[in-house]
Amino acid sequence: MKEFSVRTGRLLGIYALVLGVGYGAQALAETIGGRESFPGGILSIAVLLVISATYLMGAKSLVAGRREGLSFLMGGLFLSGAVGGLYLLMTGADWLMYLLGEVEDFALLSEISPATVLLIVALPLVPMMRKMTRGMAW
Amino acid sequence: MSEYAENLSSALAQRRYERIASIMDSTVKKGSEEIFTLSDMLDQVFLNKYLGVPIFLTMLWTMFQFAFAVSEPFVVIIEKIFEMLGAWSDQIISNPHLASFVSLGIIGGLGSVLVFIPPIFGLFLALSILEDSGYMARAAFVMDRFMYHLGLHGRSFIPLMIGFGCNVPAIMAARSMDNEKDRMITMLISPLISCSARLPVYVLIAGALYGAAYAGTAVFAVYALGIMLAVAMALIFRRTLFKGEPSPFVLELPTYAVPKARTAILHMWSRGKMFLKKAGTIIFGAAILVWFLSVHPWEATSGGQVIAESYIAWIGHAIEPLFQPFGWDWMAAVALLFGLVAKEVVVGTYGILLGAEEASLGDALVSQGVFTPLTGFAFMAFVLIYVPCVAVIGTIAKETNSIRWPAFALVYQTALAFIIAGMIIGAGRLLGLS
Numbered sequence: 001m002k003e004f005s006v007r008t009g010r011l012l013g014i015y016a017l018v019l020g021v022g023y024g025a026q027a028l029a030e031t032i033g034g035r036e037s038f039p040g041g042i043l044s045i046a047v048l049l050v051i052s053a054t055y056l057m058g059a060k061s062l063v064a065g066r067r068e069g070l071s072f073l074m075g076g077l078f079l080s081g082a083v084g085g086l087y088l089l090m091t092g093a094d095w096l097m098y099l100l101g102e103v104e105d106f107a108l109l110s111e112i113s114p115a116t117v118l119l120i121v122a123l124p125l126v127p128m129m130r131k132m133t134r135g136m137a138w
Numbered sequence: 139m140s141e142y143a144e145n146l147s148s149a150l151a152q153r154r155y156e157r158i159a160s161i162m163d164s165t166v167k168k169g170s171e172e173i174f175t176l177s178d179m180l181d182q183v184f185l186n187k188y189l190g191v192p193i194f195l196t197m198l199w200t201m202f203q204f205a206f207a208v209s210e211p212f213v214v215i216i217e218k219i220f221e222m223l224g225a226w227s228d229q230i231i232s233n234p235h236l237a238s239f240v241s242l243g244i245i246g247g248l249g250s251v252l253v254f255i256p257p258i259f260g261l262f263l264a265l266s267i268l269e270d271s272g273y274m275a276r277a278a279f280v281m282d283r284f285m286y287h288l289g290l291h292g293r294s295f296i297p298l299m300i301g302f303g304c305n306v307p308a309i310m311a312a313r314s315m316d317n318e319k320d321r322m323i324t325m326l327i328s329p330l331i332s333c334s335a336r337l338p339v340y341v342l343i344a345g346a347l348y349g350a351a352y353a354g355t356a357v358f359a360v361y362a363l364g365i366m367l368a369v370a371m372a373l374i375f376r377r378t379l380f381k382g383e384p385s386p387f388v389l390e391l392p393t394y395a396v397p398k399a400r401t402a403i404l405h406m407w408s409r410g411k412m413f414l415k416k417a418g419t420i421i422f423g424a425a426i427l428v429w430f431l432s433v434h435p436w437e438a439t440s441g442g443q444v445i446a447e448s449y450i451a452w453i454g455h456a457i458e459p460l461f462q463p464f465g466w467d468w469m470a471a472v473a474l475l476f477g478l479v480a481k482e483v484v485v486g487t488y489g490i491l492l493g494a495e496e497a498s499l500g501d502a503l504v505s506q507g508v509f510t511p512l513t514g515f516a517f518m519a520f521v522l523i524y525v526p527c528v529a530v531i532g533t534i535a536k537e538t539n540s541i542r543w544p545a546f547a548l549v550y551q552t553a554l555a556f557i558i559a560g561m562i563i564g565a566g567r568l569l570g571l572s
Contacts, residue, residue: 042355043199043355043358043359044199044355046192046195046196047196047199047200050189050192050193050195050196051196053188053189053192054183054189054193057186057189068182070179071179071180071182071183072182072183074176074179074180074183075180075182075183075184075189075193076183078180079193079196082196082197082200083196083200086200086203086204086208089204089207089208090203090207090208092208093207093208093209093210093211096211097210097211097214100211100214100215100218102211102214133176133179136175136176137175137176138175138176138177138393138394138395
């Protein structure tokens, strides 16, 4: 693995912290407000909390200068991709239902879920991680 | 002289150890905290003692949401095709018997099962992606850690994961277990893992009763209930019928890999083909039988219009008292009865009994008040738990070379289904739910 400086580690740690807090805040908002754009109820809240915990554990390690934080960051990116990608596909499915006449309206902006937005926020980490793990075997 | 000999020995020894150190430096990897592969990095997260199980449940939830929510428009497309076929057959077929057979038997019966091809294939695709990525082996490892504390064998989890597709190969996969007791426990609890045949029942009822927002979660809850019951029953069997300690679990974890689209689709297709073959044979045969019983006697039912006067209603009313405490009517009773042939037939039976007049079978369930959210969930739980199908019973008989164990499985699962459904209804009513 490519060496990374303490500064890079802290930067990645802060990024992971922001994402962890973002997912946690969304879970809290869902619990209190029950946003319709975030279906699934209590289980979707639990999923957000799991992703939040993964990023926060990575943030803690990275800010402390420990390499294992990169593992949690990678795991968090994977989970963000899976869940954010799922909600993106669900938005597409809702659009198809609108085309089929099964729902009355479809407003793209209100259909895009916060999990998809957080995935987009997490995307810049992907090329950084790829650069740091270049040459590593699976 | 002796001094020179001593120096020579020391020098030789020193050179020998220098040579050894040099060879070791170039060939021996010393243990350290350094992570060398991407798989090691991901395993730090996915096998983490705190995050491992929550991440596994997250992946499971994502899988079911994908199978249900994303496939919904494709289900609607297939429904519309069958509606058109139904309307067309009503127009061109003059013979009332044949028209009833086509619209009710084929379109209402078989068609109501085929509309669930998208979520079933979606589930198989998601399972294939998880397997090809290397994550499934980690799931077994994570669950082993949890199951070992309960005195269960982690190797049981692999056949259980196969059970998400079909319980028959899951029971057969128990052959890989050396310990006879572990093998028996695995075979007896495998049917509690919800197979793909039950998915149409869940998709139908959850979609009708809970709406798009919560249907995926309801389906996930049923699957989670199955896993919890499998673990609970394994624990009970370990402490009663099959006492002893589980044998150690050794599993080679494959490296992670990016799943290839072609491979995942091929895996999906090979599993989905089994469903299509079953639909064309067993389900089709059962649909014809259910149709026949629901439109005859032809005169008494006015050509199939008055189902309440049919043979199937007579059968349903005879066994209805068993299910009335749960708030289910005679239709639920016959659906469960014919579901013994294959679980998809539960949906096919409703498709015939409720007719194809409604825009969809789900709409018919709601408009005719067949289930409430509480009784619907209890019904899904019953379908989860009671005997999956005769093929499973036959496989247990073959694998155990006895009739005692399949008979035991039949009895305990049916009893457990009644108990759990009763507990759900009781708890729901205590909480004031309807």
